[in-house]
Amino acid sequence: MNKKGLEFSFTWIFALIAGAAxxxxxxYGATKVIRTSEYEVSTVTAKELSVIFEPLExxxxxxxxxxxxxxxxxxxxxxxxxxxxxxxxxxxxxxKRGKTWNKPGAPIPINNKYIFSEDPAEGKDITVFGMPFExxxxxxxxIVLTARDYCFINxxxxxxxxIENLNLGNIHFDKNCTAQDARxxxxxxxxxxxxxxxxxxxxxxxxxxxxxxxxxxxxxxNIYFARNLIYAAIFSDEAVYECNVKRLMKKALQLALLxxxxxxxxxxxxxxxxxxxxANFAQQLSNAxxxxxxxxxNYMANSLDSQFQECELW
Amino acid sequence: xxxxxxxxxxxxxxxxxxxxxFFIIAGLFVVNIQFRNLKKxxxxxxxxxxxxxxxxxxxxxxxxxxxGLGSYCIDTDKLIFLMNRPAxxxxxxxxxxxxxxxYPESTSEVFCTKxxxxxxxxxxxxxxxxxxxxxxxxxxxxxRKEKIDIVKxxxxxxxxxxxxxAIG
Numbered sequence: 001m002n003k004k005g006l007e008f009s010f011t012w013i014f015a016l017i018a019g020a021a022x023x024x025x026x027x028y029g030a031t032k033v034i035r036t037s038e039y040e041v042s043t044v045t046a047k048e049l050s051v052i053f054e055p056l057e058x059x060x061x062x063x064x065x066x067x068x069x070x071x072x073x074x075x076x077x078x079x080x081x082x083x084x085x086x087x088x089x090x091x092x093x094x095x096k097r098g099k100t101w102n103k104p105g106a107p108i109p110i111n112n113k114y115i116f117s118e119d120p121a122e123g124k125d126i127t128v129f130g131m132p133f134e135x136x137x138x139x140x141x142x143i144v145l146t147a148r149d150y151c152f153i154n155x156x157x158x159x160x161x162x163i164e165n166l167n168l169g170n171i172h173f174d175k176n177c178t179a180q181d182a183r184x185x186x187x188x189x190x191x192x193x194x195x196x197x198x199x200x201x202x203x204x205x206x207x208x209x210x211x212x213x214x215x216x217x218x219x220x221x222n223i224y225f226a227r228n229l230i231y232a233a234i235f236s237d238e239a240v241y242e243c244n245v246k247r248l249m250k251k252a253l254q255l256a257l258l259x260x261x262x263x264x265x266x267x268x269x270x271x272x273x274x275x276x277x278x279a280n281f282a283q284q285l286s287n288a289x290x291x292x293x294x295x296x297x298n299y300m301a302n303s304l305d306s307q308f309q310e311c312e313l314w
Numbered sequence: 315x316x317x318x319x320x321x322x323x324x325x326x327x328x329x330x331x332x333x334x335x336f337f338i339i340a341g342l343f344v345v346n347i348q349f350r351n352l353k354k355x356x357x358x359x360x361x362x363x364x365x366x367x368x369x370x371x372x373x374x375x376x377x378x379x380x381x382g383l384g385s386y387c388i389d390t391d392k393l394i395f396l397m398n399r400p401a402x403x404x405x406x407x408x409x410x411x412x413x414x415x416x417y418p419e420s421t422s423e424v425f426c427t428k429x430x431x432x433x434x435x436x437x438x439x440x441x442x443x444x445x446x447x448x449x450x451x452x453x454x455x456x457x458r459k460e461k462i463d464i465v466k467x468x469x470x471x472x473x474x475x476x477x478x479x480a481i482g
Contacts, residue, residue, distance in 0.1 A: 011322065018330050025334075029341065040352065047359050054366035059373035059385040085401045112374075112405055138375040254401050255375055261395040269461040311459050312380040313392075 035102075042093040042105025045070065049126075050091060050108045053115070056130030058141050065129035065166040072096060075120040076145065077104050080243035085254070086111050087247035094120075114244050114251075115143045116236035123147030129166050131228045135297070136305030137259065137314035139252045142228055144235045146170060151177030153185045153195070158209050159230070184234055186211075197234060202295075206302055213295050224291040226298040233291075242291055249288040249297070256282035259313050270311040277304055357481030361450070364408055364478035368452040371411070372474055376402070379457050383467060387455040388413060388474065394431045397439055409444035410477035413437040415456055417471040432458055444479050451475040 049068060056064050075094040081087055090107035114133075130141040149170045152159070163171050172181060185195035198217045201210030215222040216233040223241055225233040229248075233241055260278040267275065281300050288297060371377060372386050376396050379387035393413060396402065415435040426434035456472035459465055 014323065014326060018326065022330070022333065026337075029337075037348075040348075044352075044355060044359075047356075051359055051363045051366065054363060054370055057370035057373050059370070059378075086405060110407075112407070138378070140375065257401075258376065258392060258395055258399070262389075262392045265395070266391055266459050269459055270465040311465055312382060314375075314380055 038095060038097070038102050039105050042074075042095055042102070043108070044105075045074075046076075046091050046093045046105055046108045049076075049093070050110050050113075053110070053113050053128070053130075053143055056128065056141055056143055058130055058132045063129060063131045063162065063166050065127065065168055067169075068126045068128060070124055070126065073122070073124050074126075075101055075104070075122050076117060076126065076147070077107075078115060078117045078119045078121070078145075078237070078240050079107065080240050080247070082243055082246050082250075084111075086250055087243070089113065089115055089244075089247075091115065112140075113143055114140050114232075114248055115145060116232040116240060116244055117145035118147070118235070119237040119240050121145055121147040127168055127170050129168060129231075131162075131231060133228050133248060135227065135248075135252050136301040137255060139248055139255060142232050142248075144231055146235050149178065149181045150235075151181035151183045153177075153183060155184075155186050156201070156209055156211055159186075159211065162231075199230070199234060213298055224294050226294045226301075229291075229294070245291045245294065246288065249285050253282050253285040256285060262313060266311050266313075272309050272311045273304055273307050273313055277307070353481060360478050360481065361448075364476045365450050367406070367408060368450050368474060368476040371406075371476065372452065372454045377474075379455075379467075383455070383457055383469075386453070387457055387469070388472065390432065390437070390456050390458045393437050393439065394426060394428060397426070397437055398441075402440060404442070406440060408440075408442075408476050408478050409447040410441045410449075410475075411439040412475040412477070413439060413454075413456065413472055414475060415470050415472045416453075444477075446480045447477040448480040449475050449477040 052066065052068065056066070058064055073096045075096075077092045077094065079090045079092075081089070088109055088111045090109050092104040092107040094101050094104040096102070125147070127146045128143060130143050133139050133142050149172065151172050151174075152163070153174055155163075155173060160173060172178070177183070182197070183195045184197045184199060186199045187201065188198075196218070198219070199211070199214065200217065201212070201214040203210050203212040203214065207213070211230055213226045214230070215224045216230075218238075221238060223233050223238055229245065232244065236244070256278050259273070260275045260282065263272050263275040263278055266272055281304060284297060284300055287293070372388055377388045377393065379389040390413075413436075420435045423436050424430065424434040426432075426437045451473045454472050454474050455469045457467045457469040460468040
């Protein structure tokens with residue numbers, strides 16, 4: 001009787017231990033599989049997102065926009081690196097499980113695009129728009145990613161027109177704003193209360209608008225812009241903006257050197273922009289350290305653009 | 315009795331090992347299928363990127379003609395200096411970029427250099443070390459400045475060819 005009892009109990013203990021081990025490995029395995037597939041989905045979506053940036057190349061258009069609707073609430077991380085000839089950006093996505101955010105997927109490296117966004121940008125619908133950055137030649141397309149709604153108060157007509165042409169549904173003006181919108185106030189304007197950002201135009205000479213140059217202030221720090229970089233400065237995280245401006249200056253530098261070679265080549269046939277001035281411009285671009293230098297560079301860019309060109313380089 | 319118990323333990327151990335082995339093999343099978351799908355998806359994304367790049371690369375500042383000549387136009391006076399420029403190594407996420415003149419037609423392929431330009435028809439803009447490649451392309455105008463009494467833009471018909479890694 002006793003022996004039988006012992007045998008029964010041993011079998012049960014053994015089975016329980018073995019069962020627990022199998023169950024543990026099964027649950028562990030299933031969790032791993034779920035995490036891996038979430039990581040895979042985030043990585044593939046980030047790559048898909050990087051592919052849809054290609055059609056935002058504006059060509060001769062003034063801007064392009066699109067809306068990316070994701071399956072669920074997503075965080076987009078935007079890491080920018082200044083190293084190398086052109087620098088690099090890495091975007092990665094993280095999805096939400098319950099109330100906690102998953103680990104972001106593998107970062108997708110991009111070195112021929114300039115993506116400005118908050119870091120992280122968070123939402124289910126991401127609005128993306130591209131605008132050319134000309135300095136004075138086209139340097140690249142600025143790609144802006146926004147995942148929240150904005151309210152522009154006292155925006156100049158040119159900016160209203162640009163935004164309306166892009167048909168961006170998440171940017172409202174003055175009276176059409178809601179309480180949830182991030183408030184962007186232009187100038188020290190009337191009614192500029194509870195503003196998240198202030199935009200100041202400082203252009204005084206040779207400008208189409210005072211907002212051709214200026215700075216964006218959060219109240220703590222200013223970031224400087226010229227031309228279409230105003231949109232990047234408004235919608236972007238400060239660190240991402242500064243890094244991307246540096247990357248854009250690196251690209252402008254390489255293009256200045258390319259145009260310098262072309263200028264020397266075609267100057268035997270016709271007059272064009274001076275290759276010496278292009279070399280000087282390249283030199284100044286290589287010294288650009290922060291967005292603060294953009295104002296003086298913009299002055300040089302304007303003077304290059306005003307040179308007589310029998311043969312236009314750009 | 316002890317022998318019987320030992321036998322039972324052995325039997326159970328083998329059973330557990332068999333169950334584990336079964337799950338491992340089934341898991342490997344699932345992982346293999348998933349990996350194959352992922353590889354296919356990666357190849358598809360790379361292809362899509364190359365197709366889109368072929369459509370829009372001509373409008374990027376390194377290639378495009380001056381504003382007056384509009385879209386889908388490559389400035390070959392600029393292209394000749396862009397070819398194999400060290401700074402642009404690894405800039406584009408593709409295996410190679412080639413621009414070919416299609417019309418006026420030529421009987422043989424003549425690679426362009428600074429010495430024979432514009433009497434040539436193929437511009438090897440960029441080549442990576444990727445071996446297994448496939449390609450996609452898009453038609454463009456190839457324009458340059460020519461001085462025949464007056465300076466004017468002379469344009470030919472060409473194709474921009476983007477090579478990308480072949481997967482699968």
